[in-house]
Amino acid sequence: MLKIQEVKTLVETGKAKKIQAIVQEALDAGCPAQEILNAMIDSMGVVGDKFSAGEIFVPEMLIAAKSMAKGVEILKPVMSGDTSSSLGTCIIGTVAGDLHDIGKNLVSMMIESAGFDLVDLGVDVPAQRFVDAVNENKNVVLVACSGLLTTTMPALKEAVQTIKAALPEMKVIVGGAPVTPDYAAEIGADGYAPDAGSAGVKAKELVN
Amino acid sequence: MVDIKKIQAERTKLFDDVNDSIIPKRVPVNIFLGIEPTAQYAGIDLAEAQWNPGMLEDAGDKICQTVFSDSIPFMPYMRSPALYTPLKAQSFVMGSNGFMQHPEVMGMEADEYDYLIEKPYDCLIEKVIPRHYKAVNSQEPFNTMLSFAKGLLGKNDSLMAGAGIMMKLVAKYGYRQMGLNGGGAEAPFDFIADQLRGFTGISMDIRRCPEKLQDACEAVYPIVKKMGTPLIVDDYSSVMYPLHMPTFMREKDFAKYWWPSFLKLCEDHASAGIRTSVFCEDNWMRYLDYLQDLPSNTQLTFEYGDPKIIKEKLGNKHIISGLYPISYLKNKSKQECIDLAKEYIDILAPGGKYIFALDKVPLVLDDFNMENLCAVTETVRDYGVYSNPGEQVGTVFKKEDYQAQSCRSIDSKYYQSFEQRQLENPKASGTELQKLQQLEEQLFAFVANLLM
Numbered sequence: 135m136l137k138i139q140e141v142k143t144l145v146e147t148g149k150a151k152k153i154q155a156i157v158q159e160a161l162d163a164g165c166p167a168q169e170i171l172n173a174m175i176d177s178m179g180v181v182g183d184k185f186s187a188g189e190i191f192v193p194e195m196l197i198a199a200k201s202m203a204k205g206v207e208i209l210k211p212v213m214s215g216d217t218s219s220s221l222g223t224c225i226i227g228t229v230a231g232d233l234h235d236i237g238k239n240l241v242s243m244m245i246e247s248a249g250f251d252l253v254d255l256g257v258d259v260p261a262q263r264f265v266d267a268v269n270e271n272k273n274v275v276l277v278a279c280s281g282l283l284t285t286t287m288p289a290l291k292e293a294v295q296t297i298k299a300a301l302p303e304m305k306v307i308v309g310g311a312p313v314t315p316d317y318a319a320e321i322g323a324d325g326y327a328p329d330a331g332s333a334g335v336k337a338k339e340l341v342n
Numbered sequence: 343m344v345d346i347k348k349i350q351a352e353r354t355k356l357f358d359d360v361n362d363s364i365i366p367k368r369v370p371v372n373i374f375l376g377i378e379p380t381a382q383y384a385g386i387d388l389a390e391a392q393w394n395p396g397m398l399e400d401a402g403d404k405i406c407q408t409v410f411s412d413s414i415p416f417m418p419y420m421r422s423p424a425l426y427t428p429l430k431a432q433s434f435v436m437g438s439n440g441f442m443q444h445p446e447v448m449g450m451e452a453d454e455y456d457y458l459i460e461k462p463y464d465c466l467i468e469k470v471i472p473r474h475y476k477a478v479n480s481q482e483p484f485n486t487m488l489s490f491a492k493g494l495l496g497k498n499d500s501l502m503a504g505a506g507i508m509m510k511l512v513a514k515y516g517y518r519q520m521g522l523n524g525g526g527a528e529a530p531f532d533f534i535a536d537q538l539r540g541f542t543g544i545s546m547d548i549r550r551c552p553e554k555l556q557d558a559c560e561a562v563y564p565i566v567k568k569m570g571t572p573l574i575v576d577d578y579s580s581v582m583y584p585l586h587m588p589t590f591m592r593e594k595d596f597a598k599y600w601w602p603s604f605l606k607l608c609e610d611h612a613s614a615g616i617r618t619s620v621f622c623e624d625n626w627m628r629y630l631d632y633l634q635d636l637p638s639n640t641q642l643t644f645e646y647g648d649p650k651i652i653k654e655k656l657g658n659k660h661i662i663s664g665l666y667p668i669s670y671l672k673n674k675s676k677q678e679c680i681d682l683a684k685e686y687i688d689i690l691a692p693g694g695k696y697i698f699a700l701d702k703v704p705l706v707l708d709d710f711n712m713e714n715l716c717a718v719t720e721t722v723r724d725y726g727v728y729s730n731p732g733e734q735v736g737t738v739f740k741k742e743d744y745q746a747q748s749c750r751s752i753d754s755k756y757y758q759s760f761e762q763r764q765l766e767n768p769k770a771s772g773t774e775l776q777k778l779q780q781l782e783e784q785l786f787a788f789v790a791n792l793l794m
């Protein structure tokens with residue numbers, strides 16, 4: 135489908151202004167909303183891979199994410215109620231004492247486009263707040279914690295351990311510049327990803 | 343008796359030699375800890391010390407006794423609550439544990455670019471500062487007036503206290519001589535990113551309105567230039583810039599939007615004899631060729647990167663510093679730390695133009711192991727000795743090699759130039775007007791400092 139190809143290009147090149155009209159045209163032409171969404175998810179995957187490979191940088195990633203969000207706005211009313219395709223809910227937040235959220239927001243976007251429903255708790259999130267959020271929301275299958283400062287690595291550990299103590303079965307993924315795979319394992323997280331592109335892939339892997 | 347004055351002269355000469363493209367006696371060591379790890383090391387309450395820098399004197403002294411460095415190893419530079427509290431700062435807020443937190447504040451909306459470009463200083467004062475400082479509020483002129491004055495007085499007070507401690511310690515231990523010949527500022531693009539648009543905002547702007555961003559860099563240029571200009575210009579004056587955004591950008595965008603105004607700024611200062619010092623945050627390996635174009639003997643402090651390639655490409659023209667990973671000091675054995683220090687010296691010291699420093703400033707005591715840090719700096723002192731001191735090496739910095747650049751003047755109703763004041767006060771003498779102009783400059787520096 136030509137329109138779908140166009141939607142993909144608009145996501146990859148981050149044309150947020152144009153995308154809504156084209157998504158609408160695709161719907162009008164009879165493309166199923168799910169198919170359009172899948173196409174956008176694929177595109178974000180491409181964007182994520184390029185980001186991981188260092189071919190594109192934060193600005194490109196941000197405008198792609200923005201463009202996808204604009205497109206999803208058009209699809210939402212058409213698709214509402216259709217939760218069949220969701221992989222479950224993911225709770226995400228930056229740990230206590232840490233105010234960095236750019237990386238976390240990109241990770242959110244990739245996890246969302248991997249097929250999760252997302253609840254974003256924002257920054258400076260105390261450990262217990264993650265647990266509360268799991269209990270307050272439906273069908274939570276994954277908690278993602280971000281930490282960007284060496285000084286908040288203890289808070290990351292506390293978050294993971296508090297979640298694991300209260301909800302032993304819950305899957306937890308962690309990330310952020312100072313986090314290493316070894317550290318993630320040491321503090322008891324189930325998964326780690328170095329960047330937003332691989333975070334989406336890893337999140338899926340963890341719940342499957 | 344040890345002759346402290348002689349030690350101080352020797353240490354100062356190590357740095358001067360490096361700046362003069364001369365092989366020093368040994369590799370100079372430039373290590374410093376801020377007030378957080380210092381307070382922790384001395385076991386004093388950080389929140390209390392934030393308010394009362396005097397408490398830090400003994401703590402700083404303890405660091406001086408513990409860690410070897412040729413420049414003073416304790417920097418009481420701080421984001422003083424005496425400044426930020428009365429002004430109700432939004433972007434610097436003290437946490438309960440005494441750490442100054444730095445939340446992101448968007449100082450300027452995307453649709454305000456035109457105003458910034460037209461009247462940059464007015465825009466900073468009217469739009470940006472009130473968003474960063476809630477006590478500056480046009481609805482509350484009288485409170486604003488008083489809060490501003492409190493902030494100014496509070497800042498000067500804590501600055502004096504900090505400087506007093508430093509001067510004492512520098513004299514007591516004979517550290518490298520310090521003066522008022524250093525300045526600090528941001529690259530025009532980074533200034534807009536950090537203070538006005540935020541990291542996300544600017545990242546979108548690069549794609550959405552790059553031409554405006556380019557014009558905005560030109561508009562803030564005279565402001566950041568003045569911000570950086572040291573109070574005293576002598577043979578070793580320099581301006582220090584932490585470089586933020588480049589590694590988050592595509593090279594094409596960097597080359598077009600970030601680099602030109604910064605290069606121009608450095609050459610502009612260089613033409614007045616002011617040197618450049620940069621902290622290349624993150625990994626700059628893909629930008630080394632650009633750094634090559636900066637004025638000779640720019641001090642390049644790197645966070646990450648390959649020391650060999652950096653030295654090969656840049657070591658003849660520039661001064662290399664940084665790179666020693668602080669994570670090593672935390673995770674490795676003492677011997678491993680020492681071995682790495684020797685390895686770095688073997689790579690970076692030959693041909694001079696090398697100052698030993700860590701890849702980043704430790705935020706807290708837990709970022710490193712003090713014993714390892716001490717072992718490393720002592721190793722540099724003892725191992726980094728040259729066999730050919732006094733030899734001339736590489737390119738030399740000469741202000742005649744650079745040309746002053748034309749740029750806009752700071753044309754604002756909030757800033758009075760010497761000429762304007764002269765017109766308004768025909769009876770005032772030249773010296774009086776000069777004095778008043780100095781006060782105007784101090785006020786400008788204070789305003790600029792609110793946005794750093």
Ligand code: B12
Pocket residue numbers: 192231232233234235236237238240241278279280281282283284285307308309310311312326327328329330331333442443444445446541586623624645702705709
């Ligand atoms: C932008 C920035 C800020 C902005 C944040 C704005 C915001 N809204 O987030 C502001 C100015 C507010 C800020 C403040 C501070 N910062 Co800051 N900041 C940065 C900077 C330049 C970029 C961070 C960033 O956004 N990167 C871009 C994103 C895309 O990358 P990322 O965050 O790494 O995320 C990716 C991966 O890590 C991963 N990931 C991230 N989270 C997660 C989560 C999961 C689950 C997974 C799987 C993956 C994952 O995927 C992301 C996308 O690929 C870094 C420098 C750097 N090189 O990282 C410093 C940096 C992180 N900051 C630093 C410091 C020191 C501070 C301050 C303490 C400064 C101060 N003295 O006040 C304050 C602290 C405030 C606080 N309490 O948090 C230091 C930290 C050093 C250290 N020892 O840890 C750094 C490294 C700069 C430096 N070189 O010194 N900062």
